[in-house]
Amino acid sequence: MSRRVKLGVLISGSGSNLQSIIDRSEDGTLAADIVCVISNNAGAFGLERAHRHNIPALHIDHRLFAGRSAYDTALVETLQQHGVELVILAGFMRIITPVLIEAFPMAIMNIHPAILPSFPGLHAQLQALDHGARISGCTVHFVDVGTDTGPIIVQAAVPVLDGDTEESLSARIQVEEHRIYPRAIQLYAEGRLSVEGRRVVITPSAPASAVSLENPAA
Ligand code: GRF
Numbered sequence: 001m002s003r004r005v006k007l008g009v010l011i012s013g014s015g016s017n018l019q020s021i022i023d024r025s026e027d028g029t030l031a032a033d034i035v036c037v038i039s040n041n042a043g044a045f046g047l048e049r050a051h052r053h054n055i056p057a058l059h060i061d062h063r064l065f066a067g068r069s070a071y072d073t074a075l076v077e078t079l080q081q082h083g084v085e086l087v088i089l090a091g092f093m094r095i096i097t098p099v100l101i102e103a104f105p106m107a108i109m110n111i112h113p114a115i116l117p118s119f120p121g122l123h124a125q126l127q128a129l130d131h132g133a134r135i136s137g138c139t140v141h142f143v144d145v146g147t148d149t150g151p152i153i154v155q156a157a158v159p160v161l162d163g164d165t166e167e168s169l170s171a172r173i174q175v176e177e178h179r180i181y182p183r184a185i186q187l188y189a190e191g192r193l194s195v196e197g198r199r200v201v202i203t204p205s206a207p208a209s210a211v212s213l214e215n216p217a218a
Contacts, residue, residue: 005032005189008084010075010092011039015046017090017111020178021185022053030182031189036082038075040094056082062094072099079104086188089143090181101145106195108143109188111181113173115139115155120148125169128160136160136169138177140184142195151200153193154184 009018018037024030037050040062050057058078065071076099079087087100089110101108114124116139119131128136137157144150156176160169187193192203 003031003189005185006035006083006085007032007088007185008079008082008086009034009037009046009050009088009090010094011037011044011046011090012041012093013044013046013091015044015049015090016174017177017181018046019049021088021090021182022049022055024182024186026053030186032086032185035084036078038078040071040092046090068095068097069099072097075100076103086185088181088185095147096143098145101143106142106151109140109153109181109184110143110148110150111177112139112141112148113170113177115157116141116148116152123166125173126166129164129166129169133160136173138173138180140180142200151195151198153187153200153202154180156180 007021009021011018021030022034025032025034034055036056036058037046038058038060039047040060042059042061047057047059060074060078062071065074085107087104087108089108112120112124114128115135115137119127125136135157137155139152140154141148141152142150156179158172158176187202190205192205194201
Protein backbone atom coordinates (compact mmCIF):
# COMPACT_ATOMS: atom_id res chain seq x y z
CA MET A 1 0.00 0.00 0.00
CA SER A 2 1.19 3.52 -0.65
CA ARG A 3 0.80 6.58 1.53
CA ARG A 4 0.83 10.13 0.27
CA VAL A 5 4.37 11.45 0.07
CA LYS A 6 5.07 15.16 0.53
CA LEU A 7 6.93 16.57 -2.45
CA GLY A 8 8.93 19.77 -2.81
CA VAL A 9 9.48 20.64 -6.47
CA LEU A 10 12.40 22.84 -7.58
CA ILE A 11 12.08 24.56 -10.95
CA SER A 12 13.61 27.32 -13.03
CA GLY A 13 11.34 27.52 -16.05
CA SER A 14 8.21 26.33 -17.80
CA GLY A 15 7.33 23.58 -15.35
CA SER A 16 5.67 21.17 -17.76
CA ASN A 17 7.01 18.26 -15.67
CA LEU A 18 5.66 19.99 -12.57
CA GLN A 19 2.28 20.13 -14.33
CA SER A 20 2.33 16.41 -15.10
CA ILE A 21 2.99 15.67 -11.41
CA ILE A 22 0.22 18.07 -10.29
CA ASP A 23 -2.19 16.38 -12.71
CA ARG A 24 -1.39 12.85 -11.58
CA SER A 25 -1.57 13.93 -7.92
CA GLU A 26 -4.99 15.46 -8.49
CA ASP A 27 -6.43 12.60 -10.54
CA GLY A 28 -5.49 10.09 -7.85
CA THR A 29 -2.99 8.04 -9.85
CA LEU A 30 -0.04 9.44 -7.87
CA ALA A 31 -0.01 9.00 -4.08
CA ALA A 32 1.84 12.24 -3.45
CA ASP A 33 1.06 15.89 -2.71
CA ILE A 34 3.18 18.84 -3.74
CA VAL A 35 3.58 20.92 -0.59
CA CYS A 36 5.77 23.63 -2.11
CA VAL A 37 7.28 24.73 -5.40
CA ILE A 38 10.49 26.77 -5.31
CA SER A 39 12.08 28.61 -8.20
CA ASN A 40 15.37 30.48 -8.32
CA ASN A 41 13.89 32.49 -11.18
CA ALA A 42 11.01 34.90 -10.51
CA GLY A 43 9.73 34.63 -14.08
CA ALA A 44 9.39 30.85 -14.11
CA PHE A 45 5.98 29.92 -15.52
CA GLY A 46 5.96 26.94 -13.18
CA LEU A 47 5.30 29.34 -10.28
CA GLU A 48 2.11 30.41 -12.03
CA ARG A 49 1.13 26.76 -12.55
CA ALA A 50 1.54 26.19 -8.79
CA HIS A 51 -0.57 29.28 -7.95
CA ARG A 52 -3.38 27.99 -10.16
CA HIS A 53 -3.51 24.81 -8.10
CA ASN A 54 -3.22 26.55 -4.70
CA ILE A 55 0.25 25.13 -4.10
CA PRO A 56 2.64 27.38 -2.13
CA ALA A 57 4.99 28.87 -4.72
CA LEU A 58 8.17 30.58 -3.61
CA HIS A 59 10.86 32.52 -5.40
CA ILE A 60 14.22 32.19 -3.68
CA ASP A 61 16.72 34.25 -5.66
CA HIS A 62 20.15 32.61 -5.79
CA ARG A 63 21.76 36.00 -6.48
CA LEU A 64 21.02 37.10 -2.91
CA PHE A 65 23.29 34.42 -1.43
CA ALA A 66 27.06 34.39 -0.99
CA GLY A 67 27.51 31.04 -2.71
CA ARG A 68 25.95 27.72 -3.68
CA SER A 69 26.12 26.24 -0.18
CA ALA A 70 24.46 29.28 1.38
CA TYR A 71 21.71 29.09 -1.22
CA ASP A 72 21.19 25.38 -0.63
CA THR A 73 21.02 26.00 3.13
CA ALA A 74 18.07 28.31 2.48
CA LEU A 75 16.47 25.68 0.23
CA VAL A 76 16.85 22.99 2.91
CA GLU A 77 15.30 25.25 5.56
CA THR A 78 12.32 26.04 3.34
CA LEU A 79 11.82 22.42 2.26
CA GLN A 80 11.98 21.22 5.86
CA GLN A 81 9.57 23.96 7.03
CA HIS A 82 7.05 22.55 4.56
CA GLY A 83 7.59 18.96 5.72
CA VAL A 84 9.02 17.82 2.38
CA GLU A 85 9.99 14.13 2.24
CA LEU A 86 11.04 13.83 -1.41
CA VAL A 87 12.66 16.63 -3.44
CA ILE A 88 11.82 16.73 -7.15
CA LEU A 89 14.17 18.58 -9.49
CA ALA A 90 12.14 19.50 -12.56
CA GLY A 91 14.14 21.75 -14.82
CA PHE A 92 16.01 23.32 -11.90
CA MET A 93 18.98 24.98 -13.60
CA ARG A 94 21.28 25.12 -10.59
CA ILE A 95 24.14 22.86 -9.55
CA ILE A 96 23.24 21.58 -6.12
CA THR A 97 25.72 20.99 -3.30
CA PRO A 98 26.25 18.38 -0.59
CA VAL A 99 24.28 20.66 1.75
CA LEU A 100 21.07 19.71 -0.06
CA ILE A 101 22.07 16.15 -0.91
CA GLU A 102 22.99 15.29 2.69
CA ALA A 103 19.74 16.77 4.02
CA PHE A 104 17.70 14.44 1.76
CA PRO A 105 19.72 11.23 1.35
CA MET A 106 18.36 9.17 -1.59
CA ALA A 107 15.33 11.42 -1.47
CA ILE A 108 16.12 13.78 -4.34
CA MET A 109 15.07 12.87 -7.89
CA ASN A 110 16.00 14.53 -11.17
CA ILE A 111 14.82 14.09 -14.73
CA HIS A 112 17.36 14.32 -17.54
CA PRO A 113 16.50 14.49 -21.26
CA ALA A 114 18.76 11.64 -22.43
CA ILE A 115 19.39 7.97 -21.80
CA LEU A 116 22.02 8.24 -19.09
CA PRO A 117 24.92 7.64 -18.78
CA SER A 118 25.01 9.01 -22.35
CA PHE A 119 24.84 12.77 -22.76
CA PRO A 120 24.90 14.15 -19.20
CA GLY A 121 24.98 17.89 -18.54
CA LEU A 122 23.53 20.74 -20.53
CA HIS A 123 21.91 20.53 -23.99
CA ALA A 124 21.53 16.75 -23.84
CA GLN A 125 19.17 16.69 -26.84
CA LEU A 126 21.69 18.62 -28.95
CA GLN A 127 24.47 16.31 -27.78
CA ALA A 128 22.44 13.31 -29.00
CA LEU A 129 21.78 14.95 -32.37
CA ASP A 130 25.40 16.02 -32.83
CA HIS A 131 26.53 12.49 -31.98
CA GLY A 132 24.21 10.95 -34.55
CA ALA A 133 22.39 8.85 -31.97
CA ARG A 134 19.43 6.93 -33.40
CA ILE A 135 17.73 6.60 -30.03
CA SER A 136 17.45 9.08 -27.20
CA GLY A 137 14.98 9.54 -24.38
CA CYS A 138 14.87 10.47 -20.74
CA THR A 139 16.00 9.23 -17.35
CA VAL A 140 14.68 9.70 -13.82
CA HIS A 141 17.46 9.15 -11.30
CA PHE A 142 18.33 9.74 -7.68
CA VAL A 143 20.67 12.68 -7.27
CA ASP A 144 24.20 12.21 -5.96
CA VAL A 145 27.15 14.60 -5.90
CA GLY A 146 27.97 14.15 -9.60
CA THR A 147 26.25 15.73 -12.58
CA ASP A 148 23.50 13.32 -13.74
CA THR A 149 25.40 10.36 -12.25
CA GLY A 150 23.03 9.08 -9.57
CA PRO A 151 21.28 5.68 -9.52
CA ILE A 152 18.83 5.27 -12.42
CA ILE A 153 15.17 4.66 -11.52
CA VAL A 154 13.18 4.72 -14.79
CA GLN A 155 14.07 5.39 -18.42
CA ALA A 156 12.10 5.75 -21.64
CA ALA A 157 13.44 5.76 -25.20
CA VAL A 158 12.31 7.68 -28.28
CA PRO A 159 13.64 7.50 -31.85
CA VAL A 160 15.83 10.26 -33.25
CA LEU A 161 14.38 10.97 -36.69
CA ASP A 162 16.07 12.29 -39.81
CA GLY A 163 15.56 16.03 -39.91
CA ASP A 164 15.05 16.34 -36.15
CA THR A 165 15.95 19.66 -34.58
CA GLU A 166 16.72 20.24 -30.91
CA GLU A 167 13.12 21.46 -30.56
CA SER A 168 11.44 18.51 -32.29
CA LEU A 169 13.51 15.95 -30.39
CA SER A 170 12.91 17.77 -27.10
CA ALA A 171 9.15 17.73 -27.70
CA ARG A 172 9.19 13.96 -28.38
CA ILE A 173 11.25 13.36 -25.24
CA GLN A 174 8.98 15.53 -23.10
CA VAL A 175 5.97 13.35 -23.86
CA GLU A 176 7.87 10.49 -22.19
CA GLU A 177 9.15 12.72 -19.36
CA HIS A 178 5.59 13.55 -18.38
CA ARG A 179 4.78 9.84 -18.26
CA ILE A 180 7.81 8.47 -16.38
CA TYR A 181 8.41 11.15 -13.73
CA PRO A 182 5.06 10.53 -11.98
CA ARG A 183 5.69 6.79 -12.42
CA ALA A 184 9.06 7.00 -10.60
CA ILE A 185 7.52 9.06 -7.79
CA GLN A 186 4.70 6.52 -7.44
CA LEU A 187 7.25 3.70 -7.08
CA TYR A 188 8.86 5.72 -4.27
CA ALA A 189 5.46 6.30 -2.64
CA GLU A 190 4.79 2.56 -2.74
CA GLY A 191 8.10 1.95 -0.95
CA ARG A 192 9.34 -0.16 -3.85
CA LEU A 193 12.70 1.54 -4.50
CA SER A 194 15.93 0.49 -2.84
CA VAL A 195 19.51 1.23 -3.81
CA GLU A 196 22.13 -1.53 -3.95
CA GLY A 197 25.52 -0.16 -4.91
CA ARG A 198 24.74 2.08 -7.83
CA ARG A 199 21.67 0.11 -8.92
CA VAL A 200 18.08 0.82 -8.02
CA VAL A 201 16.11 -2.32 -7.26
CA ILE A 202 12.36 -2.11 -7.89
CA THR A 203 10.37 -4.48 -5.70
CA PRO A 204 7.58 -6.14 -7.70
CA SER A 205 4.09 -5.05 -6.72
CA ALA A 206 2.14 -7.46 -4.53
CA PRO A 207 0.31 -10.15 -6.56
CA ALA A 208 -3.46 -9.76 -6.70
CA SER A 209 -3.97 -12.93 -4.62
CA ALA A 210 -1.92 -11.48 -1.75
CA VAL A 211 -4.02 -8.32 -1.81
CA SER A 212 -7.31 -10.23 -1.83
CA LEU A 213 -6.30 -12.25 1.26
CA GLU A 214 -6.15 -9.02 3.24
CA ASN A 215 -9.18 -7.48 1.63
CA PRO A 216 -11.56 -9.91 -0.10
CA ALA A 217 -13.33 -6.99 -1.72
CA ALA A 218 -10.19 -5.77 -3.49
C1 GRF B 1 13.17 18.92 -19.09
O1 GRF B 1 13.52 18.68 -20.42
C2 GRF B 1 14.02 18.10 -18.18
O2 GRF B 1 14.44 16.91 -18.73
C3 GRF B 1 15.20 18.99 -17.92
O3 GRF B 1 14.66 20.30 -17.89
C4 GRF B 1 13.48 20.34 -18.67
C5 GRF B 1 12.40 20.95 -17.83
O4 GRF B 1 11.23 21.20 -18.58
N1 GRF B 1 15.85 18.63 -16.70
P1 GRF B 1 9.93 21.71 -17.86
O5 GRF B 1 10.27 23.01 -17.14
O6 GRF B 1 9.46 20.66 -16.91
O7 GRF B 1 8.94 21.98 -18.97
